[in-house]
Amino acid sequence: MLWVDKYRPKTLDNITAHQHIAQNLKKLVTEQDCPHLLFYGPPGSGKKTLIMALLRQMFGPTAEKVKVENKTWKVDAGSRTLDIELTTLSSTNHVELNPSDAGFQDRYIVQEIIKEMAKNRPIDTKGKKGFKVLVLNEVDKLSREAQHSLRRTMEKYSAYCRLILCCNSSSKVTEAIRSRCLNVRINAPTEEEIVKVLELIGKKEGLQLPSGFAALIAEKSNRSLRRAILSFETCRVQQYPFTSKQVISSMDWEEYVAEIASDIMKEQSPKRLFQVRGKLYELLVNCIPPEIILKRLLYELLKKLDAELKHEVCHWAAYYEHRMRLGQKAIFHIEAFVAKFMSIYKSFLIATFG
Amino acid sequence: MAPLLQSSQPWVEKYRPKQVKDVAHQDEVVRVLTNTLETTNCPHMLFYGPPGTGKTTTALAIAHQLFGPELYKSRVLELNASDDRGINVVRTKIKSFAAVAVGSGQRQGGYPCPPYKIIILDEADSMTEDAQNALRRTMETYSKVTRFFFICNYISRIIEPLASRCAKFRFKPLSEEIMTTRILHICNEEGLNLDAEALSTLSSISQGDLRRAITYLQSAARLFGSSISSKDLISVSGVVPQEVVEAFLIACKSGDFDLANKEVNNVIAEGYPVSQMLSQLLEVVVEADDISDEQKARICKKLGEADKCLVDGADEYLQLLDVAGNTMRALCNMPQEFSYEC
Numbered sequence: 001m002l003w004v005d006k007y008r009p010k011t012l013d014n015i016t017a018h019q020h021i022a023q024n025l026k027k028l029v030t031e032q033d034c035p036h037l038l039f040y041g042p043p044g045s046g047k048k049t050l051i052m053a054l055l056r057q058m059f060g061p062t063a064e065k066v067k068v069e070n071k072t073w074k075v076d077a078g079s080r081t082l083d084i085e086l087t088t089l090s091s092t093n094h095v096e097l098n099p100s101d102a103g104f105q106d107r108y109i110v111q112e113i114i115k116e117m118a119k120n121r122p123i124d125t126k127g128k129k130g131f132k133v134l135v136l137n138e139v140d141k142l143s144r145e146a147q148h149s150l151r152r153t154m155e156k157y158s159a160y161c162r163l164i165l166c167c168n169s170s171s172k173v174t175e176a177i178r179s180r181c182l183n184v185r186i187n188a189p190t191e192e193e194i195v196k197v198l199e200l201i202g203k204k205e206g207l208q209l210p211s212g213f214a215a216l217i218a219e220k221s222n223r224s225l226r227r228a229i230l231s232f233e234t235c236r237v238q239q240y241p242f243t244s245k246q247v248i249s250s251m252d253w254e255e256y257v258a259e260i261a262s263d264i265m266k267e268q269s270p271k272r273l274f275q276v277r278g279k280l281y282e283l284l285v286n287c288i289p290p291e292i293i294l295k296r297l298l299y300e301l302l303k304k305l306d307a308e309l310k311h312e313v314c315h316w317a318a319y320y321e322h323r324m325r326l327g328q329k330a331i332f333h334i335e336a337f338v339a340k341f342m343s344i345y346k347s348f349l350i351a352t353f354g
Numbered sequence: 355m356a357p358l359l360q361s362s363q364p365w366v367e368k369y370r371p372k373q374v375k376d377v378a379h380q381d382e383v384v385r386v387l388t389n390t391l392e393t394t395n396c397p398h399m400l401f402y403g404p405p406g407t408g409k410t411t412t413a414l415a416i417a418h419q420l421f422g423p424e425l426y427k428s429r430v431l432e433l434n435a436s437d438d439r440g441i442n443v444v445r446t447k448i449k450s451f452a453a454v455a456v457g458s459g460q461r462q463g464g465y466p467c468p469p470y471k472i473i474i475l476d477e478a479d480s481m482t483e484d485a486q487n488a489l490r491r492t493m494e495t496y497s498k499v500t501r502f503f504f505i506c507n508y509i510s511r512i513i514e515p516l517a518s519r520c521a522k523f524r525f526k527p528l529s530e531e532i533m534t535t536r537i538l539h540i541c542n543e544e545g546l547n548l549d550a551e552a553l554s555t556l557s558s559i560s561q562g563d564l565r566r567a568i569t570y571l572q573s574a575a576r577l578f579g580s581s582i583s584s585k586d587l588i589s590v591s592g593v594v595p596q597e598v599v600e601a602f603l604i605a606c607k608s609g610d611f612d613l614a615n616k617e618v619n620n621v622i623a624e625g626y627p628v629s630q631m632l633s634q635l636l637e638v639v640v641e642a643d644d645i646s647d648e649q650k651a652r653i654c655k656k657l658g659e660a661d662k663c664l665v666d667g668a669d670e671y672l673q674l675l676d677v678a679g680n681t682m683r684a685l686c687n688m689p690q691e692f693s694y695e696c
Contacts, residue, residue: 041625042622045625171627171664178592182576183592185625187624187625188623295669302615311611311682312693314675315680315692317675317676318672318673318676319676322673325669351693
């Protein structure tokens, strides 16, 4: 088992990084007055861990016995019927799903499937806990229509169905939904908190940590706890005992992007652009999301640039990312950004060195 | 938890005024409507104003007071944005409801029960223009037996022919004073402890929207128990703390791009919603004394663009970084145009 899963806190009491939030959630559950919840925060900050621990607090250990189901739903959409495939993770008391997987058909998932699930009231012999929980991931990727349909569902079935929504940025969730939920902001753990967790894992695994080593990993992790633990484990595999000068390798694709960045800096010509395009395709084919590529590329380029160029490059990165969101094919826009950068950089070089 | 506890009812519903005279701060409307209650004479109405000022509450209250609980179901049709209100609904559902005649007015159980029905169209500004046009003739034809109440935030989105058929009432944002008394009343009922600082924070973050204030109050009470500080309120409301906005602006003023970048990274890692950040930034920039008008204009222009991009779904980090870059250029009097663009 990966350390990330092995040392994932199982109960609200064991949570290390967001103790005050965990305590507040616990209070909510014990008071039996649980509203709809909306968790938001950057990736790797612990949203999912908190949600799982919360479910366990609500339903006891049964919440962990989940089964994966892949079901095709027949949805009646006016004149025709649609087949929508959806993967769900469910236990006796909760169902977890990812409605944005259906792409532009997400509206039907919300209107039909979620409504159907919300309607069915779970039966419990003791007359206790007669409510179920729906966990929806990535609500920020839902379309506007789907979000509007959701708000009616939230009100209508609120007596026996609680929604737990989970997303990265709450700006993309409509005000109407936000105002119906208790919003819980999960911030990324600070580097000190990451160090603490890493040291704890090291102790449990019986590893010798040289001083400053955990801090080094934490610094590289970009405040994502998941990433920190993963790279900690990678280091363990690569070389043990640790030395404080050990190289903490970054991900393959990140090195690849760094390579692209240095290619671009070295030569600005149509020929080089062609080569870069090949590399970008390579990344896209390996399912690295285009906006992440663009962001990483910007990060790498900013490291090497003069201050006066940074503003300009940032502006164009934001500009092309926006266009990418509106458009269909990501490669056009990433390439356009590369071309723009080349032209700016070239004229900068000419202006400076003649 | 099968029978849900009473406390899970939203306070917004629990403390909704049941009678027209209890509606706070909207004297004009209340005066006209109390008059209506006596004479049972009522024109078509159009209520408009910002959210959380009591428009829906007033409409529901007058309907309840006119008809009482027994007749309410048969005499009042309530439609809001979550119901389908396309042109078909106007042509079928609304028209057929409007067409039914009702018995002459005899008082029942102490309620006036005037001889007409009421159709309440909540959030009417989200109706399509076609649907609104379809209503025009319906309103006139059945005006003997049906009164329409339109409720909307933006009167400009109601087509002129509809607006001219109604008596218009503007609902004002609630003053801080009235808000405070309302909130204190709820605190007393619920047994909450709220100090003066928290109270003023609550009024300022809710900006005259009583519903929002009550929702925040309830969330905070659920999370933090009976004594609530202003920090708790800020944390449930999703407002970015003032220090963060200020640190961002200071970083921009310094003219050091890497410092600004670090600040942007910090905002994203802390998980603050960038759209909220932008609107708070706007507030700070507009009110700042040490920024010239031209600089303000440049910053505001960029903020507008970034907001639009965010609505389109653009990446938060990149947009905020772009805003930071532009703000910095404006504050440090660097030229607006980029030097190497061709």
